[in-house]
Amino acid sequence: MNRVIILHPAELQLKRANRPFFERALMDNIRMRFPGTSVEVKKATGKFLVRHIDLGAVEVLKKIPGIANVCPAFTCEPTVEALKALVLAVAAEITKNTSFKIEATRSDKTFPLNSMQLAVDLGAVVVERYALPVDVHTPDVTIHIEVDKKEAYVYTQKFGGAGGLPTGTSGKVIALLSGGIDSPVASRMMMTRGCEVIGVHFQNFTAASTAVQDKVEQLTRVLAEHQGFMKTYSIPFGELQRRVVMTVPAEVRMLVYRRIMFLIAQHIARHEHAGGLVTGDSLGQVASQTLENIAAVRYGMELPILSPLVGVDKNYIMDQARRIGTYDISILPYDDCCSMFVAEHPETRATAHMIERALQSTNFGEDDIKQTLEQARVISF
CATH class of the missing domain: 3.30.2130.30 (VC0802-like)
Structure with missing residues (x-):
């Protein structure tokens, strides 16, 4: 036959x-x-x-x-x-x-x-x-x-099957990969909406470098199985993180971290000719993901920031992570940058002005983006 x-x-x-x-x-x-x-x-x-x-x-x-x-x-x-x-x-x-x-x-x-x-x-x-x-x-x-x-x-x-649209038919996006459960699922979802996904991971300065690199490489490899290929920028975030800790109140540090990450990711997007950024945000799941904080951190960004998980709960996200093969990797011990040196009770109703004022106190600018990207490592499968 x-x-x-x-x-x-x-x-x-x-x-x-x-x-x-x-x-x-x-x-x-x-x-x-x-x-x-x-x-x-x-x-x-x-x-x-x-x-x-x-x-x-x-x-x-x-x-x-x-x-x-x-x-x-x-x-x-x-x-x-x-x-x-x-x-x-x-x-x-x-x-x-x-x-x-x-x-x-x-x-x-x-x-x-x-x-x-x-x-x-x-x-x-x-x-x-x-x-x-x-x-x-x-x-x-x-x-x-x-x-x-x-x-x-x-x-x-x-x-x-995976469903959705063929990869590459909806353009290219830059996905912020934290190393947790949510962002790889969000990346995979954008692949099924026809996007070619490029990852960006920000490495905090307290993490053991070998363990971090291994985890990010594993996530990149699994996502490559879905897309056919995958590239992830591994960005050293230590120097910028120290500066934020020294100059920004603990209550808004997490939000300033994210603002800086968005600005760096947007720079990579221009270089890669990508049309948007992607996050694993789910509305109300953690303090940084209140409606007010999401609006404040994203205010004034040039590119659209897509959050395909915004309306789903954690159980759904974990089920999807198991299905696509990223769950066991994502739960390996590692604290992402946004969870480091922040207040026990962080700000949940920030404003754009609050974030901009805190960012200005760090003297963060284009030169910092350039210097940070010069130290980036690219992982490809």
Whole structure:
């Protein structure tokens, strides 16, 4: 039996005039994941077909943004007799007393049976041959059939994909990676909105450098598995952090840290031709993420600051972190810069004027940004 992997796109059906652009981007992203192979990716009606690759590729394909589901399938001629033989071969692998149903679709409307007739007729053949029980509501196994003009497909496995839009179709963003649970999830979410994500991590001066570097590298590597590649700027924040501690009241230090980080990240964004910044902020989750503090810290920024987690709770974020493979790395011990040397009860209702006045007391400026970036280390996968 000939094999193929069927990919059903996620949101491409919503696109009209620009749909070919998104389809080409998705196919290019798939090919990029399998360098040095003879992988073949072709567009078919309502799906993409991947050939000349082993089934281990399913785990890679599941992570690629723009794909709704991944289905390892068998192929045959688009005839009733050929489908009957293939369905029986597939059903032969189903354990006795396992309930099943058949779902059929056909893009070729000249096929002699409609979708319902095809499902009923082939279901009857399976029952006659193997005496398997039918359950159309909650079957143990669903046999899927798709009939196109030139080929038909049969499969029983349907793995959920990343969904969203192909990476790179919505531009480029700079994500602030704290090393915690939230920011890697926010980064992954922006990937599925079509953004190419570049990370920026600010390293506090009290952390053991080897442990920090290892953690940031691990997070970058896992995110690269979803995007296909990943670059993270590791920024030494020690000198600026000392200056803030010496000149800024403890109640607003966290907010001044974040303001400085945004300004440095915005500089990197210009260099990388990125159109926005990304944070893992979730409204009300911590003191720096009150509505007033978010507004104060972001006031006057040139680029939009996107926070895809702003309306979700911590349990959802942790579940997503486990699903994408960053949770166990994120919980490794390490205090991010924003949690260092701040008040026990930090300011929760700051104003833009308050933050600007505190920032001015540090004498922070363009020269500081330049000097800090000269010491940056770039991690790439």
